[in-house]
Amino acid sequence: MPDIPFGFSLPGAQPPDPSDPQQMQQFMAQLQQMFAGPGSGPVNWDLARQVAQSQLSAAGDPAVNMFERHQVEESLRLADLWLDPASALPSGIRLAAAWNRNEWIYNTLEVWKKLCDPIAGRMVGAMGDLVPDEAKAQLGPMQSMVATLGGALFGGQLGQALGQLAAEVLSAGDIGLPLGPSGTAALVPANIKAYGDGLEVGEDQVRLYVALREAAHQRLFGHVPWLRAHVLNAVETYANGITVNREAIEEAMSRVDPADPESMQAMALEGIFTPEDTPQQKQSLARLETALALIEGWVGHVVDNAAGDRLPSVVQLGEAFRRRRAAGGPAEQTFAALVGLELRPRRLREAGVLWAAVLEHRGVQGRDALWGHPDLLPTDEDFANPQVFAQGTADWDISELDNLGPAGDKNDDEKE
Secondary structure: OOOOHOOOOOOOOOOOOOOOOOHHHHHHHHHHHHOOOOOOOOHHHHHHHHHHHHHHHOOOOOOOOOOHHHHHHHHHHHHHHHHHHHHOOOOOOOOOEEEHHHHHHHHHHHHHHHHHHHHHHHHHHHHHHOOOHHHHHHHHHHHHHHHHHHHHHHHHHHHHHHHHOOOOOEOOOOOOOOOEEEEOOEHHHHHHHHHHHHOOHHHHHHHHHHHHHHHHHHHHHHHOOHHHHHHHHHHHHHHOOOEEOHHHHHHHHHOOOOOOHHHHHHOOOOOEEEEEEEHHHHHHHHHHHHHHHHHHHHHHHHHHHOOOOOOOOOOHHHHHHHHHHHHOOHHHHHHHHOOOOOEEEEEEEEHHOOOHHHHHHHHHEEEEHHHOHHHHHHOOOHHHHHHHHOOOOOOOHHHHHHHHHOHHHHHHHHOO
């Protein structure tokens, strides 16, 4: 490991001597000037938002016009009508919205903070460990610049990843997580148009299918009070088992030039975060994948039943969306490589088959009553025997769903 933290050097000069306090103070003062800015926590989210906005502006991010807004509102209204007989859960939409790509970032950023801050905190801590003890003694209070630098680096990388995601997502709930404000169903018209062009399906049909999926997500997260915390806690639990590759950090940091801010954005942090290969981590991953598969499987199953023969391309769209969610798009893969989180429901098809079997044996009310408590839901093992699970008994009254609080997730944690 080099004597100088992260291999930096002053522009146009030799690396500072760790034994020279003046050189080290000059060095850290320059870093402070580069990365100083508002914000708290391990990630510089202001920088992340600026990088994402700049990236989207360069590619083009037109505002949503009144006609597009009307199309979205009508699609969501019709979607809710179609879903009424297909689901025992009532509408969860309090506000229908049409977002451009920047608005998607703005409205989902708070949840991204909750998901990414713990992972970034471990990276910043690992960066601090790379500073030699003698340098720490000389830096004194300026050691906080190491954390600031780490927050800026991670913020820049996250900004790029979120900008790419924003250019692909079709709605607020497109990747299966409750990212947007509660009760707000939102579509991204520009991305829906681009996605429809690739499918060779009419834009109206694609928009309505996306609206059906978004409205189904809102019903689920709006009327299953414990589900939001359950899913986000599953993500956080898995993230807690992601370790930091210190050698990868050192290698990445050695390529950053304090005199060239662009070198920070060009630096790749992929490979820094890796899941621990432990039974506990495998269990956390299985829990997360099962939760995502059950949600996405239910959404796809309910949407296909609601659309029926009223949407000519429903079979083609359903298959396209299943492939898209199972594989993950380029931006989703970039995000997974950056933070070590893969938000893909790997058993999506099995979950769809299971929900169809439950509908056959228990009906709409019986199927949706399973969301009454985490203990009632199918497990990973049930995917292999959907008929056996479907023929079981359930005594939960679905009318009790709206009376539940988030405590249901607490019980789920206790049973582990």
